[in-house]
Amino acid sequence: MFFYVYVFVSISQAPRLPKAGETIHGHKFFIGFGGKGANQCVQAARMGAKAAMVCKVGRDVFGNDYIQNFKDNGILTAHVQQTEKAATGAASIIVNDTGENAIVIVAGANLLLGQEDLLRAQSAIVKAKVLVCQLEISPDASLRALKMAKENQVKTVFNPAPAISDLPSEFYQASDLFCCNESEDYELICPVSILLIPSVHGPVLHWLSRDGCPGKSHNAEDPVMGLEAELLTGLSVTSVEDASQVCLKLLSKGCGSVIVTLGPQGCVVCQSTDKAPKHIPTTEVNAVDTTGAGDSFIGALVFYMAQYPAMPLEEMARRANLVAAVSVQTIGTQTSFPFRNALPAELF
Numbered sequence: 493m494f495f496y497v498y499v500f501v502s503i504s505q506a507p508r509l510p511k512a513g514e515t516i517h518g519h520k521f522f523i524g525f526g527g528k529g530a531n532q533c534v535q536a537a538r539m540g541a542k543a544a545m546v547c548k549v550g551r552d553v554f555g556n557d558y559i560q561n562f563k564d565n566g567i568l569t570a571h572v573q574q575t576e577k578a579a580t581g582a583a584s585i586i587v588n589d590t591g592e593n594a595i596v597i598v599a600g601a602n603l604l605l606g607q608e609d610l611l612r613a614q615s616a617i618v619k620a621k622v623l624v625c626q627l628e629i630s631p632d633a634s635l636r637a638l639k640m641a642k643e644n645q646v647k648t649v650f651n652p653a654p655a656i657s658d659l660p661s662e663f664y665q666a667s668d669l670f671c672c673n674e675s676e677d678y679e680l681i682c683p684v685s686i687l688l689i690p691s692v693h694g695p696v697l698h699w700l701s702r703d704g705c706p707g708k709s710h711n712a713e714d715p716v717m718g719l720e721a722e723l724l725t726g727l728s729v730t731s732v733e734d735a736s737q738v739c740l741k742l743l744s745k746g747c748g749s750v751i752v753t754l755g756p757q758g759c760v761v762c763q764s765t766d767k768a769p770k771h772i773p774t775t776e777v778n779a780v781d782t783t784g785a786g787d788s789f790i791g792a793l794v795f796y797m798a799q800y801p802a803m804p805l806e807e808m809a810r811r812a813n814l815v816a817a818v819s820v821q822t823i824g825t826q827t828s829f830p831f832r833n834a835l836p837a838e839l840f
Contacts (some may be wrong), residue, residue: 535791
């Protein structure tokens with residue numbers, strides 16, 4: 493499997509955001525690893541998938557640290573290239589005590605991964621069981637990958653992030669599964685693209701990166717929720733019923749199946765075979781940090797698609813909901829993602 497996106501993250505917390513030219517004292521500082529693709533890769537790997545990352549990082553301390561982070565999570569790094577032409581992608585975030593933030597994202601080495609890299613991976617793509625893309629690489633590259641897979645009977649999954657209102661119709665027709673994730677503050681800037689490649693030893697995940705930043709999930713009452721679906725269909729999503737209507741509208745554009753995620757309300761799944769939207773609830777938990785819950789869901793969903801291709805889509809979504817529900821009970825993003833041995837045996 494190929495996932496595109498990683499970023500090195502630094503977060504400073506202060507009572508308020510500084511004004512232009514001002515220096516203020518903060519009271520917390522955190523350095524960590526983010527990027528939706530990298531987050532999803534970590535979740536899938538922790539569930540037991542054989543994972544590898546294909547991306548470019550800078551030949552710098554941040555790049556070295558991220559490579560080590562992949563290795564620490566059991567992710568193969570043979571295809572992680574280091575370049576001297578740009579620094580490792582990074583996001584610098586300042587957060588005040590009320591949750592407002594200011595963010596500077598430097599894509600850096602991410603931008604050096606282009607369509608030529610996709611073409612070099614063609615021999616692997618055409619042998620895949622499933623291919624998944626988003627819009628964090630250029631739309632042309634994503635569409636090329638989807639079409640390449642479809643032409644070779646590879647199942648395709650498309651996650652339209654960051655959301656755009658004028659998405660070409662070819663994307664819908666090239667998507668066996670069209671998945672709108674719950675919107676996140678940074679997701680409008682930093683989506684993920686994924687290609688899923690199995691090997692003779694089991695599913696292999698290669699994660700390729702071009703752009704990235706950390707995500708911040710919102711609850712069902714947040715007005716940002718459902719923005720992707722609204723931009724794509726003109727329908728706002730504030731309830732299960734709204735999500736069902738969005739599913740049907742997206743399905744009419746040529747998708748094979750559609751999933752619209754609803755945070756603590758679970759998700760809605762609709763397939764062209766019966767065109768009856770089904771609400772897949774999640775379990776109620778005491779959520780302490782929803783950051784990265786959407787990444788946990790996708791990482792788990794991708795794992796099930798690669799490992800259990802005969803499993804009904806509704807069951808995959810149900811299990812992915814439960815994995816994501818575990819992740820929100822611990823503070824952090826990658827640090828909150830559960831390992832296989834921490835999950836109930838009935839999920840496998």
